[in-house]
Amino acid sequence: MTITPDDAWQDLIGISADPPDMRDKCDQCKRPTVVCWCCALPQPPVAVASQIVILQHPAEEKRSLRTALMLQLGLQPGKCVVYKGKRFPNNRHSADLQRVLDSPRTLLLYPSKDSVPLEEIDRSAGPYTLVLIDGTWPQAKAIYASSPALHRLRQVKLIAVGISDYIIRTQPTEGCLSTLETAAQCLAVLESQPELRQLLVRPLHALCKYQLDNGAVEHQSKEFLLKTNQYQKPIGKRLSRLLNYSNTVCGSSLESLAQKS
Numbered sequence: 001m002t003i004t005p006d007d008a009w010q011d012l013i014g015i016s017a018d019p020p021d022m023r024d025k026c027d028q029c030k031r032p033t034v035v036c037w038c039c040a041l042p043q044p045p046v047a048v049a050s051q052i053v054i055l056q057h058p059a060e061e062k063r064s065l066r067t068a069l070m071l072q073l074g075l076q077p078g079k080c081v082v083y084k085g086k087r088f089p090n091n092r093h094s095a096d097l098q099r100v101l102d103s104p105r106t107l108l109l110y111p112s113k114d115s116v117p118l119e120e121i122d123r124s125a126g127p128y129t130l131v132l133i134d135g136t137w138p139q140a141k142a143i144y145a146s147s148p149a150l151h152r153l154r155q156v157k158l159i160a161v162g163i164s165d166y167i168i169r170t171q172p173t174e175g176c177l178s179t180l181e182t183a184a185q186c187l188a189v190l191e192s193q194p195e196l197r198q199l200l201v202r203p204l205h206a207l208c209k210y211q212l213d214n215g216a217v218e219h220q221s222k223e224f225l226l227k228t229n230q231y232q233k234p235i236g237k238r239l240s241r242l243l244n245y246s247n248t249v250c251g252s253s254l255e256s257l258a259q260k261s
C-alpha cells in the first residue's frame with residue numbers, strides 16, 4: 001500500500017489530540033482505547049421505528065471525528081445506514097438505496113424554500129426514513145445538485161436546532177449541528193421521544209470532554225476564566241444563558257458561542 005502525502009496529512013490531523021501510542025485500538029470505534037467513546041453509547045442500542053440514511057461525501061469519512069459511526073452504533077443494527085459518494089444513487093450503491101429514494105415515506109433533510117418543518121410532518125403516516133447529507137454545506141449542495149433522485153423527495157428542515165455540543169470542530173454558524181446531533185434531534189421529533197437526543201449524543205460529549213482535557217486549549221481559555229471567576233468583561237445575556245445550558249449538557253459547549261459574542 002502506498003502512503004501519499006495526503007494520507008499522511010490526514011493521519012496527522014486524526015491524531016492531534018490523541019496520545020502518541022496508537023497500537024491499542026478499539027475494535028468497535030477504531031479509536032485508540034484510551035480515547036474510545038464506546039462506554040458512552042446507549043446500552044442496549046436504541047430501538048426506533050424510523051430509519052436514518054446518511055449520504056456521505058467521501059471527504060467526510062476522513063475527518064478525525066466521525067459522528068455518523070456514533071449514530072450507527074447507538075441505534076439497533078440497520079437503523080442507520082451510510083452510503084458514500086458524490087452523487088446518489090450510483091452503480092455501486094445497493095438496490096436498498098433505490099427503494100429508499102422511491103418510497104413516499106422517505107424525507108430529505110434539506111433547508112430549501114420548499115422544505116417544511118419536521119415537527120409538522122404527520123407522524124401517524126410513518127414510520128419514516130430520513131435522508132441526511134453528511135458533508136460541509138458546499139459539499140451537501142453539490143451532492144444535491146448532482147443527484148436528481150433527491151429532488152423528488154419531500155424536503156424537511158429542523159426548526160429548533162439548539163446549540164451544538166460539537167465544540168471541537170468550530171461551527172461556521174450558530175445552529176450548525178454535527179451529523180450525530182442533527183440525526184438525534186430528528187429522531188427525537190419523529191419518535192416523539194425528546195430524551196433520545198441526549199441519549200444519542202453522549203459519545204460526542206465524551207469525545208469533547210477528552211479533547212478539551214487534553215489539548216484543545218484554545219477552546220478552553222474563555223470558558224476556564226468564566227468558571228474560575230477570572231473573566232472581567234460583563235457577561236451578556238446570551239452567554240449567561242449558555243453557561244446555564246452548558247452545565248446541564250456538556251459542561252463545555254459554551255465556548256462555541258463565547259467565541260462569537
Ligand SMILES: [Zn+2]
Pocket residue numbers: 026027028029030031036037038039
Ligand atoms: Zn470504542
